Amino acid sequence: MGRSRKESQDIKLHSGTRKRNDYIFLLAGNIIIGLGIAVFIKANLGVDPFTMFNMGLSNTLNISFSVIQWAVGLSILGVVFFIDRKKINIGTIVNMIMVAPAIEGGAWLLNNFTPQINTLIVSIIVAAIGFVIFSGGVGMYLAANLGIAPYDLIFVILAERTPMSLRVSRICSDGFCFFVGFLLGGPFGIGTVLCVFCVGPLIAFFTHKSEEYLNSH
Template identity: 35%
Template sequence: MSISTTQKPTTRRIVGMVVGIVIIGLGIALFKQSHLGNDSISALNMRLAELLGISLGVQNVATNILFFALEFWFGRKYIGLGTFVNGIGMGFIITFFYDPIAAAFGPAASLPEQLVWVVLAVLVTALGASLYQTADLGIAPYDYLSLGLRDYTHFQYFGCRVFTDAFCALLCWLLGGLVGLGTLICAFCLGPFIQFFNGLVSERVLQYKPEKA
């Protein structure tokens, strides 16, 4: 995704971006509720928050400050309003949704129940990511890492994304965090569903189609 330089942000796109981020937060909370693993960066942040004894929101901000420094230095063209809303708010949004969900439903009692949570998580997260990306108002600090690698190396974006996700998943696992079936499903299923929601929902609702990088 690239930041459009030909059209000024509209209210519709800004609202879509914010709603998309909130929906992503709900989706990640659903992944967490499944206890089968989250996307790699969320899983890593959750484990670091546990080890450091701080909230997920604070840990998420701290991690994104580090990633944002790289984005600011090497990829300023990817910075927009969505960069800050996502980077600052995501961890707090996840906690906002997860705590009442966990209190209401408790831990999943069986693998089929866990898989139901994962399926819901994939669909919800993909919808949110589709709205957020289609709004085209900035790249989240973590998402920039793979784009930056693509821009400064000869590797394709897919390979760069696999590398960053795999590295975070490995680090999470080494720190004793949860890396499981949900992590794999997230890695392989989100992309196709995001693409599905782009044409079916996001581009129609936002009345906008971002330029391709």
């Protein structure tokens, strides 16, 4: 009887710790996503396709980037609400609100407190770092399982409702944003093209590693 009570207390304690870690991963992951994109922008080799799409739309409509990102996020949520509303959770709203200010704040810090990049090799290295940071942030908040970002809902639902894997569905959604962002005059470069094909596998890797960590703590 005493052992059963002790096991119950241990399970409850572990559950509470996991919940706390989930929220930490959710908040930290979204901040890291914004910082990763800011590093990407600093490299001046293009940005990720979704940011490229939003920046192109922002320039075309002459509306601030944050407002555009929030408006696009709300539009996606409106569609998802009718398709699979159960996927909309607190993490969905947190991502929609936090990432745009994190990008702008990170870009401001990098522009004011880091030297200018003058060589292609340094740009490539900085872009690669941005790649990894961004993918790690997405993996962290996905592993928290507290809701999916509006944009990420697209490729997750595609993977669930079609024969496509998570990696392939991410490539397809990024490819669409790249195409439309290009038409809108969004900033792009070799980094954007690589992002279409490399981010999906990196996100899958970091999601798996983050899940392993959360499940063991």
